[in-house]
Amino acid sequence: xxxxxxxxxxxxxxxxxxxxxxxxxxxxxxxxxxxxxxxxxxxxxxxxxxxxxxxxxxxxxxxxxxxxxxxxxxxxxxxxxxxxxxxxxxxxxxxxxxxxxxxxxxxxxxxxxxxxxxxxxxxxxxxxxxxxx
Amino acid sequence: xxxxxxxxxxxxxxxxxxxxxxxxxxxxxxxxxxxxxxxxxxxxxxxxxxxxxxxxxxxxxxxxxxxxxxxxxxxxxxxxxxxxxxxxxxxxxxxxxxxxxxxxxxxxxxxxxxxxxxxxxxxxxxxxxxxxx
DNA sequence: GCAATATGATACTACTTAGGTATCATATTG
DNA sequence: CAATATGATACCTAAGTAGTATCATATTGC
Numbered sequence: 001x002x003x004x005x006x007x008x009x010x011x012x013x014x015x016x017x018x019x020x021x022x023x024x025x026x027x028x029x030x031x032x033x034x035x036x037x038x039x040x041x042x043x044x045x046x047x048x049x050x051x052x053x054x055x056x057x058x059x060x061x062x063x064x065x066x067x068x069x070x071x072x073x074x075x076x077x078x079x080x081x082x083x084x085x086x087x088x089x090x091x092x093x094x095x096x097x098x099x100x101x102x103x104x105x106x107x108x109x110x111x112x113x114x115x116x117x118x119x120x121x122x123x124x125x126x127x128x129x130x131x132x133x
Numbered sequence: 134x135x136x137x138x139x140x141x142x143x144x145x146x147x148x149x150x151x152x153x154x155x156x157x158x159x160x161x162x163x164x165x166x167x168x169x170x171x172x173x174x175x176x177x178x179x180x181x182x183x184x185x186x187x188x189x190x191x192x193x194x195x196x197x198x199x200x201x202x203x204x205x206x207x208x209x210x211x212x213x214x215x216x217x218x219x220x221x222x223x224x225x226x227x228x229x230x231x232x233x234x235x236x237x238x239x240x241x242x243x244x245x246x247x248x249x250x251x252x253x254x255x256x257x258x259x260x261x262x263x264x265x266x
Numbered sequence: 267g268c269a270a271t272a273t274g275a276t277a278c279t280a281c282t283t284a285g286g287t288a289t290c291a292t293a294t295t296g
Numbered sequence: 297c298a299a300t301a302t303g304a305t306a307c308c309t310a311a312g313t314a315g316t317a318t319c320a321t322a323t324t325g326c
């Protein structure tokens with residue numbers, strides 16, 4: 001079980017690199033800097049652009065740059081792009097076993113853990129990650 | 134992303150049922166009580182027995198019973214049986230990108246979240262789940 | 267204009283894991 | 297000895313993760 005998928009991990013590290021270098025970086029440059037698989041990274045960059053986190057420009061000196069200040073890009077928001085549900089508990093016992101879902105003790109515990117994890121994921125920003133280096 | 138797999142979820146609910154009824158219950162009885170797929174539940178019960186959480190007895194009036202007091206069966210220990218790694222971060226950047234893994238800011242954050250989740254999972258026991266009903 | 271360089275869109279493959287089934291062997295009880 | 301249980305094991309299928317490949321389109325500089 002992994003909290004972050006590889007796409008999310010790549011994405012965060014790529015975003016950090018872009019944030020540090022204040023200029024536009026192409027997929028090619030990023031691939032070399034970060035030694036990530038090129039085609040895969042291209043896809044990730046495209047998704048980040050589509051999600052409105054990156055600006056993209058085509059053509060000879062094109063590439064990607066941040067579209068939002070680093071303070072406002074959270075780990076939770078990046079995860080959301082690449083991992084549909086950042087929820088922990090998809091209760092499998094609709095009505096069969098737990099006649100009253102709202103009273104299921106296991107569910108309560110998991111939801112409580114989930115919400116505290118999500119809270120923390122929302123509090124981690126690109127900017128805070130950069131400071132901690 | 135789900136914190137608990139279905140096997141773990143079934144296992145916990147099954148263990149709760151066994152713990153409540155102080156007698157030996159067969160896979161057949163449990164299947165009926167809990168409306169879980171029979172063959173699947175059988176496998177889960179076998180794994181729980183192999184892990185030393187359940188006693189099993191064969192033959193006509195055989196079945197399963199708790200082998201450990203409910204206070205000492207934690208959610209973490211059940212997860213461990215069915216979900217090899219309850220770790221959150223399998224860092225993918227061995228030495229390439231993070232020359233010094235120990236200083237990776239993202240890794241630090243994830244490990245911190247992970248350890249607090251594990252701590253909570255260890256604190257949830259069958260007994261505590263039963264009390265909260 | 268045109269070649270070179272970029273991204274956009276999209277489709278496809280390989281691998282792993284989760285979820286579930288089925289069967290034969292073996293032990294226990296009445 | 298037949299009925300009932302678990303033990304061990306070998307499958308199968310669907311979904312998600314990780315990664316590749318290609319064609320279309322936009323931009324820049326000569």
